[in-house]
Amino acid sequence: MKKNPILELENIHVEYFDESDKRYFTILDKFNLSVNSGEFVAIIGDSGAGKTTLLDFIAGFIKTTNESKNNFIYKIILKLEMSYKATGTVKISGDDVSSVEPMDRNVGLVMQNFSLYDHYNVKDNLAFPLKMKGINKKEILRDVNSVAEKLGILRLLNNKISEISGGERQRVAIGKLLLKKPKIALFDEAFSNLDFKLRQVLRKNVIENYLSNENALDTGERAVLYVTHDLMDFFIADKIVIFKKNKVTRKSDYEILYSDKDKKAWQKLEHSGLYKIQLNEFEQLFNNYKP
Amino acid sequence: MKRIFILIILISLLFFSLFPYGVLFIASCSSIPVDKGLHSISISELTIINFQHVFTNEFNILLCNTLRVSLTTTFIIIIFSILLSYSITRFNFKYKVYIEYILISCYLIPPILLIIPYSRLLLAFNLLNSLTGLVLTNTAFCFPVCAWFMIRYFESISTDLDKSGALDGASTFKILWNILIPQAKTGIIAISVLSFILSWNDISFSFFFSDNIEFKTFADGLEQFRISDPTYTNMPSFAASSFIVVTIAILLFGLLEYSIDKKFNKI
Incomplete structure (x- = not known):
């Protein structure tokens, strides 16, 4: 049975304005991707190849700058705000959200470090998305406690963010995601500065509590896009997007691998030059990998 | 030793900063014109009557x-x-x-x-x-x-x-x-x-x-x-x-x- 895609990216094209060269440089060109519900997509690539740009486009921080819009004020804003040009379509569950604000896109984002609010305690951080939705205090408290218990951070609820460790902070960030229940969860190198064991635990937390319908807080459609450099993520990924930056033109070429845990995908990873690792080493790693 | 040194510096800075404020306080409590010099003010002559006159x-x-x-x-x-x-x-x-x-x-x-x-x-x-x-x-x-x-x-x-x-x-x-x-x-x-x-x-x-x-x-x-x-x-x-x-x-x-x-x- 053919699954309906939860996220469709069509002809994404992004150019950035370079202040020193006084011209635009293409970062992403004709990028297309379709993600089905329940899929885990790993994104890898050189630094500056457009991984974060892609996430920003999906989240709505980069909006399409369609110059055919016949609006005088819009044209003035476009003239003044010279930082980028972007075209393309983002569809979430079939709806075109290209011109929708980030807050209304049903997308969650977990970043490497500072996506938590230092001035609030853990409880207020977890409650923030619910409070913005206008949910009443009783319900917020109930949901926050339930998610905190799931993630093992119940005892930290009254602690300030500065008083908890890196791993605990990431758990709080995942907690926010679970409470917000977005359709698309974006991870921008979220666990890259944590140790191997902790990464395993957090990855398991994401898959068990967010992605899998059996254990998740509700049974809605959802998918994960995960910018990573960790090879272990590829073994669980359903799709792998590889970005390769052309150092002269600065444009990124991309390739999408449909990883069904076979050698073909690893072979392409080996040839991508992003990892100094041989095919047999991939195999060895995969055989030793226990999720 | 280092702590004592830091403490001495801090106390000196504090004294230096608060000295004008202290002089102002003593002057405001004196019952004689201040231009005669602070040394002319004795503790027994200090009064709070000036504060009442201020308002x-x-x-x-x-x-x-x-x-x-x-x-x-x-x-x-x-x-x-x-x-x-x-x-x-x-x-x-x-x-x-x-x-x-x-x-x-x-x-x-x-x-x-x-x-x-x-x-x-x-x-x-x-x-x-x-x-x-x-x-x-x-x-x-x-x-x-x-x-x-x-x-x-x-x-x-x-x-x-x-x-x-x-x-x-x-x-x-x-x-x-x-x-x-x-x-x-x-x-x-x-x-x-x-x-x-x-x-x-x-x-x-x-x-x-x-x-x-x-x-x-x-x-x-x-x-x-x-x-x-x-x-x-x-x-x-x-x-x-x-x-x-x-x-x-x-x-x-x-x-x-x-x-x-x-x-x-x-x-």
Whole structure:
């Protein structure tokens, strides 16, 4: 049975304005991707190849700058705000959200470090998305406690963010995601500065509590896009997007691998030059990998 | 040994900073004119009667005017500095770097050079001899440097927080109010103290733009008292009023810092 895609990216094209060269440089060109519900997509690539740009486009921080819009004020804003040009379509569950604000896109984002609010305690951080939705205090408290218990951070609820460790902070960030229940969860190198064991635990937390319908807080459609450099993520990924930056033109070429845990995908990873690792080493790693 | 050394330095600095305040206190408690020298004051002659004499009608007017001008100026500067810093650091637009240059170069102009253009403007809008005129001139003078400080603070706050807030469902105003302002509260405290000190201690704008005691601020008013008392017979009362004003300023700093700090620690 053919699954309906939860996220469709069509002809994404992004150019950035370079202040020193006084011209635009293409970062992403004709990028297309379709993600089905329940899929885990790993994104890898050189630094500056457009991984974060892609996430920003999906989240709505980069909006399409369609110059055919016949609006005088819009044209003035476009003239003044010279930082980028972007075209393309983002569809979430079939709806075109290209011109929708980030807050209304049903997308969650977990970043490497500072996506938590230092001035609030853990409880207020977890409650923030619910409070913005206008949910009443009783319900917020109930949901926050339930998610905190799931993630093992119940005892930290009254602690300030500065008083908890890196791993605990990431758990709080995942907690926010679970409470917000977005359709698309974006991870921008979220666990890259944590140790191997902790990464395993957090990855398991994401898959068990967010992605899998059996254990998740509700049974809605959802998918994960995960910018990573960790090879272990590829073994669980359903799709792998590889970005390769052309150092002269600065444009990124991309390739999408449909990883069904076979050698073909690893072979392409080996040839991508992003990892100094041989095919047999991939195999060895995969055989030793226990999720 | 190192700790003792640091302690000695700290105590010396504290003594150095508090010495004028202490002298002011002793002078305000003396029952004889201070120009005879502090050594002439004995402990038995100290009195608090000068503090009772201070609260005359004129003193109350000056104190009230100074409070109104300083607090209103501080409030306006905080609001506009935050809004300007937010737009400069969060939006990309042409020539924004020049706005910063203009801000800092505005502050480099000595206030005395601004007296003539300001007085022409105030005259044109019929704002001479009014507290509104003093608030506007103080705001125009303090705003560039406060805004410049605030821009630096906002630049240091990661834009990841804006992204996180937007995806958590917060509107632009809620991101600013619930996330960015609490993060920048140290900067807000700094600019509020700076603008408060500058407008509290202002003497020139009050001197040039108000010739009526009803619209003068404390620093200028006291100067008028001093000029009108060439024999220094009222010097203890003068010292007592200065002591009260300094103490109020110190208490207001504390209150300002405490309230800003408390305000932004809860959702």
